[in-house]
Amino acid sequence: MDNMRKSMRICRGNLKRISGNPRLYLAFAWFAMTVAFYMLQLRSLAASFGETVSAWVFPLLMVKSGNQMFFILGAVLLFCDAPFLYDNSGWQILRAGRRSWFWGNIFYVAALSLVYTVVVSLLPALFVIPRVSFANEWGALVGSMAQTNLPDQMGLTRLSYAIMAKYQPLTAMGISMFVAWLNAAAVGVISYAMNLLVRQGTGAIVCVAMGLTPVMIDHALPPVSYIGYYLSPPAWMNLENYNRQGYGAGASPTYIYLFLAVLIAGGVLAGRIGIMKKDLYTIEDI
Numbered sequence: 001m002d003n004m005r006k007s008m009r010i011c012r013g014n015l016k017r018i019s020g021n022p023r024l025y026l027a028f029a030w031f032a033m034t035v036a037f038y039m040l041q042l043r044s045l046a047a048s049f050g051e052t053v054s055a056w057v058f059p060l061l062m063v064k065s066g067n068q069m070f071f072i073l074g075a076v077l078l079f080c081d082a083p084f085l086y087d088n089s090g091w092q093i094l095r096a097g098r099r100s101w102f103w104g105n106i107f108y109v110a111a112l113s114l115v116y117t118v119v120v121s122l123l124p125a126l127f128v129i130p131r132v133s134f135a136n137e138w139g140a141l142v143g144s145m146a147q148t149n150l151p152d153q154m155g156l157t158r159l160s161y162a163i164m165a166k167y168q169p170l171t172a173m174g175i176s177m178f179v180a181w182l183n184a185a186a187v188g189v190i191s192y193a194m195n196l197l198v199r200q201g202t203g204a205i206v207c208v209a210m211g212l213t214p215v216m217i218d219h220a221l222p223p224v225s226y227i228g229y230y231l232s233p234p235a236w237m238n239l240e241n242y243n244r245q246g247y248g249a250g251a252s253p254t255y256i257y258l259f260l261a262v263l264i265a266g267g268v269l270a271g272r273i274g275i276m277k278k279d280l281y282t283i284e285d286i
Contacts, residue, residue: 003103006096010104011111013092014084018112027074031120032127034070035061039127041156042141051141052133055125056169059176059239060142060159065214068234071120071180072211075187078112080204082192083271102275106268109188117181121173136170163239172239179236182260186233189267196274210234233260 018024038061042053061067084105093101125132133139144150146161163172187210191203213232217225228235229250235241236256243250251259 003097003100006100007104007107010092010096010101011107014105014108015111015115017086018078023077023080027077027116028119028123030074030077031067031070032123034067035124036127038156039124041154042145043128043131045150045154046128046131046141049141052131052139053128054137054139054142054169055122055128055132055134056136056173057124057142057159058121059163059167059169059172061124062176062180062237063160063163063240064157065218065235065238068214068237069211071237072183072187072207072234074120075113075116075184076191076204076207076211078116078184079109079188079191079207080201082109082188082203083196083275084108084192098275102272105192106189106271109192110185113181113184113188116184117177121177121180136168138164138169160240167239175239176237179256179260182257182264183233183237186260186263186267189264189271193267193270193274196271214238230255233263236260 039053039057045051046053062071082105096104142159143164145156145159146164151158167175187207190207190210194203194206195201210232211234213228214235217228217232217235220228229241236251241250242256243252
């Protein structure tokens with residue numbers, strides 16, 4: 001129990017540090033800029049038609065590979081300073097021990113990934129205030145953006161009718177947020193392990209490459225594109241890529257969750273081995 005308190009104290013200290021770091025707000029702004037134009041256009045349409053826009057459109061926006069990529073790049077920006085060795089880290093390790101300090105960092109990765117995911121998933125709703133609706137329904141305007149030629153007339157991307165037909169908004173929101181959180185956590189632990197075991201910056205390179213995979217799949221031909229959907233965690237933020245019937249392209253939810261769990265567990269294990277065996281040097285805060 002004492003070790004748990006030490007780990008949680010280290011986690012809180014890291015969260016306090018990042019709360020004053022511009023990287024956190026730049027990560028939010030980075031994703032916000034990718035969806036701002038689309039959501040502002042929806043707000044204008046809603047005002048013209050006297051309609052509202054659902055606050056739960058995050059799953060529909062994550063159909064685009066570009067949005068998946070920028071979500072991952074934001075997480076890379078948050079965790080580029082892993083393994084979080086600062087001027088006071090030597091004192092923390094001396095007081096808490098390497099084991100408690102390590103787990104405090106892992107809790108920090110999980111907590112910051114959750115904060116990042118929640119804020120980013122709700123950001124689209126900010127751009128449609130005051131025409132926002134929190135009802136558990138897609139609404140007439142969002143439905144029209146999937147089933148009519150309205151997007152073509154406005155020069156906007158058509159929204160996914162496949163997702164609307166299969167999921168209630170809050171259900172889709174929950175699944176997309178859960179997978180997005182796992183993706184962000186994977187970026188954190190991979191950055192942690194790679195920066196520790198190889199050299200600082202290696203983790204960012206690996207995770208940026210992971211973030212580019214959805215865009216690469218979009219431009220690939222079969223069978224590369226088919227195989228790619230089984231190897232690209234960011235692509236799983238798009239609910240259209242889920243194979244729930246047991247046939248056709250796309251990974252099953254069981255495969256997706258198991259793959260992400262193994263990826264995160266592998267990163268944690270590699271980081272744990274590195275913390276116990278390597279000499280640790282502080283880095284400048286970025």
